Amino acid sequence: MEFKNILLSNENDIAICQINRPDVLNALNMQTMSEIVNALEISDKDENIHAIILTGNKKSFAAGADIKEMSNASSVEMLIRDQFAKWDKIRKIKKPLIAAVSGFVLGGGMELMMCCDIVIASETAKFGQPEINIGVMPGAGGTQRLTRAVGKIKAMELVLTGKIISANEALQLGLVNKIIPIEYYFEEAKEIAKEIASKPQIAVQLAKESILKSFDTTIENGLEFERKNFYLLFSTEDQKEGMNAFIEKRKPNWKGN
Numbered sequence: 001m002e003f004k005n006i007l008l009s010n011e012n013d014i015a016i017c018q019i020n021r022p023d024v025l026n027a028l029n030m031q032t033m034s035e036i037v038n039a040l041e042i043s044d045k046d047e048n049i050h051a052i053i054l055t056g057n058k059k060s061f062a063a064g065a066d067i068k069e070m071s072n073a074s075s076v077e078m079l080i081r082d083q084f085a086k087w088d089k090i091r092k093i094k095k096p097l098i099a100a101v102s103g104f105v106l107g108g109g110m111e112l113m114m115c116c117d118i119v120i121a122s123e124t125a126k127f128g129q130p131e132i133n134i135g136v137m138p139g140a141g142g143t144q145r146l147t148r149a150v151g152k153i154k155a156m157e158l159v160l161t162g163k164i165i166s167a168n169e170a171l172q173l174g175l176v177n178k179i180i181p182i183e184y185y186f187e188e189a190k191e192i193a194k195e196i197a198s199k200p201q202i203a204v205q206l207a208k209e210s211i212l213k214s215f216d217t218t219i220e221n222g223l224e225f226e227r228k229n230f231y232l233l234f235s236t237e238d239q240k241e242g243m244n245a246f247i248e249k250r251k252p253n254w255k256g257n
């Protein structure tokens, strides 16, 4: 598939999806979001791929939805375009998504980052939901995912003031896993992706699915869901291999099934 605004490449069992609109700080117009979703779906279906890195460039992961594309739209046009609906497909990606972010991580950029499962940030990363400063509010998950990630009072502060926070503040809030010097943040994301890619893949995907389930169900239903996924893993060869390897005091040899 031909892409205009992203670059998609594979390195062994890792896919790398790079947003590539540097002139506009990787603003996420509709074309770019379609391409990102397509790239993630292609990688998700590719059985040789075990983890996916989503990244931008050192200056900007993404400075938000494309303001110029939306500025003159009416509510009805926005409703008909329903441009954020396709973001829901990101929730269905089964493979682990690792965000490697640097520079501006704003508005839709931060919302995209929060769709990912692990976040590695460069020390220059700046985060925020500044939509209030242009007369709107987050529209691609910010009020929901940010609140679940950092709690009500911090989400209110970020969304209602539009303030920008540093990588350190984002780390303290639990929005990112690690802060790494700018020269190495992408390498670090690759290291984590490689580590996850080396694990038994069905267990990785069912564990991801179970964690995501906790966001939209009761504890009782979530525990039941988790338990069934746990039992399901006993039909995989990797469960037998993993447990036998432990008992036989050797390294497991994962088959991925």
Ligand code: CAA
Pocket (backbone or CB within 6 Å): 023, 024, 025, 027, 028, 063, 064, 065, 066, 067, 068, 104, 106, 107, 108, 109, 111, 130, 131, 134, 137, 138, 139, 140, 141, 142
């Ligand atoms: N949409 C469209 N274009 C954008 C953009 C955006 N979100 N962010 C930056 N750009 C463009 C600028 O218009 C500029 O283009 P020109 O050279 O053609 O003028 C170029 O990128 C460089 O930007 P600046 O000159 O502004 O760079 P700066 O270093 O002075 O400032 C910035 C950087 C603070 C990130 C500033 O660009 C900015 O505030 N951007 C907008 C951030 C924002 O409000 N994001 C939220 C968007 S709405 C949203 O995301 C809704 C949602 O929930 C999905």
